[in-house]
Amino acid sequence: MTKFIFDLDGTITSKETLPLISNHFRLNEEIESLTKETVEGNIPFIESFIRRVYILGQLPVDEIDNLLETVELHPKVVDFISQNSDNCVIATGNLECWISKLVKKIGCKCYHSEGIIKDNKVEKLTKILKKENIVSFYKNAGEKVVFIGDGNNDMEAMRIADVAIASGLTHKPAKSVLSVSDYLVYSEEALCRLLNQLL
């Protein structure tokens, strides 16, 4: 069977989720520049992620979860996932507590980072998802793995996936991603056509 592993931010969503959070809570520009630098590969993902969780972890978890449930999605991509939900999974660095409602809405299995929640805040980060481990898991199970992503933190997963699709639906994919990609698409039509061909 073919397993499609989707990055979440910018690949399924048509807006990045972290800037949305920072706008909503009127945080300073620090978080936005941090996100931008990370997507472009200028700051190591793990370092950036730890710093982001430190800042955002002080915000009410339930409010972030509600906010992200409303983030705009790519409708055709979501349709493909719902029609093939057994073949599709999400791999995101986001914390589970922030995206649980959004993931439920999209309707497929999701691998994510984890933390300990106390008093509606993130007390401690306990696991940072390495997307390449998810690719290896499904490859070892004998699946043909297709990975769809756009950011620097997708690169290792895309390097080892059987098929790597760089998505330019929301922004230009990171250069590192292009260097390991088999395909590049800039529209939902192209992406969904390709996904159906790979089924």
Place this chain on the structure above:
Amino acid sequence: MSSAKSVIISCAGIGSRLGLAQTKALLNIEGKSLIAWQLELFKDIEDIRIVVGFQAKAVIKEVLKYRKDAIFVYNHNYFETKTGASFYLGAKDANEYVIEYDGDLLVHPDDIKKCLVEEEYIAYSEKTSDEAVFVRTDEQGNVLSFSKKDGDYEWTGPACIKKSKLKYSTGNVFNQLEEHLPMKGIKIRAQDIDTYEDYQRAIDFVRGWK
């Protein structure tokens, strides 16, 4: 509407014989890039796949002006491989029938319709260059063999074949087709651009369409 065919345009090469150090896709022909002329020919085809390598960024930017729904396929080994590799990479996940179209080729708009079919064929034209690959045909125009020495017509492409018959090759497209001969032949008016003289001929060719 979904279709059983895909068009694979191979634009990965460095175009070394032309001597312009620029991908052929961006050659200016009568005010438009070569790839723009090609995309115009395929405007009714849903599944357009552009194989990119050398100057990929510039080719992608140009294609997106005309076809946001194109699928770009990377041939990262473009320097070590030939069109056969690009065709395979473009075709391997495509629809059932794959139409191979070399990025340096212009086909007369009245003749391209004959090529956009879900049926296997090899297209050729009257001989125009000295260093071409030629085809030998039978009385019905079916292609019997390819030759670098001589033949009845010049092999220009496009060609259409079932994707299931293709194998990875670092060689040329005609090498991939050879083992499936004989195949139906289609005679077309076409001009490919390998040398600077070909480029001048391509400009005259397009002028003749108007």
